[in-house]
Amino acid sequence: MNLHLTHEQLCDVLLADSSLPSFGVDRNTNVIEQHLQACLICSAELKSLRDSLSHFRDASVSYSRQQFAHSYARRSSIAPPHNVFSQPLYWAAAVVVFVAALFPITLHQQQSAARAAAARAAAASSQAAESDEALLADIDQKVSADVPSPMEPLADPTDGTTSVTSTSDQRTN
Incomplete structure (x- = not known):
């Protein structure tokens, strides 16, 4: 075999x-x-x-x-076939993708705008609190004063320069 x-x-x-x-x-x-x-x-x-x-x-x-x-x-040819543009399903999908891509961007912008508004409000409230405290301190000082400032006597312009006249220098007649 x-x-x-x-x-x-x-x-x-x-x-x-x-x-x-x-x-x-x-x-x-x-x-x-x-x-x-x-x-x-x-x-x-x-x-x-x-x-x-x-x-x-x-x-x-x-x-x-x-x-x-x-x-x-x-x-x-980079353009898709003509029948792609005539189908509404492709357009709907394109819109959904576009909206989905924009959603995180708008969400981020809204959060940053909210943070900025909160920071501005905090700064304004702190400035208002400081100005309120200064105003209240000024009012308290004016109320506690014995004589109001417009009614205080004027300062003496000859303060400390007093002249001493002797009697011997005077003439006698």
């Missing part, structure tokens, strides 16, 4: 690169090549695998070229 090549052995033959120089051809490679020349079933299986891989390579290259051309055509 003649044994056929295993799947791994057929894959090894497919993956072997014939462009690389073989420095040491081992005995196993010669046996596989001789078996492929003698066994029609194994050589047909190897040919079928090679054809399948060739067709797959051609199909993948063709598909990638087609997809590249299609993506290039889509990238050449």
Whole structure:
């Protein structure tokens, strides 16, 4: 009974690169090549695998070229297809996204405005409290004074400069 090549052995033959120089051809490679020349079933299986891989390579290259051309055509125009603008669902979604994006910004602005108003009110109340205290202290000082300031006597302009006249300097007649 003649044994056929295993799947791994057929894959090894497919993956072997014939462009690389073989420095040491081992005995196993010669046996596989001789078996492929003698066994029609194994050589047909190897040919079928090679054809399948060739067709797959051609199909993948063709598909990638087609997809590249299609993506290039889509990238050449940045505007979406015309039917996108005619659908109200897209517009509604765009409005919802816009409102959702603005919500945190307006919330932050409202909070900062409230903080600023509270700071201004605190500053105004502290200023009002200071001015109220100063006014009350001034009123208390004026009420507690014995003589109101408009009624106080004028300061003596000759204060401390009194002249001493001697009686000896006076003339007698």
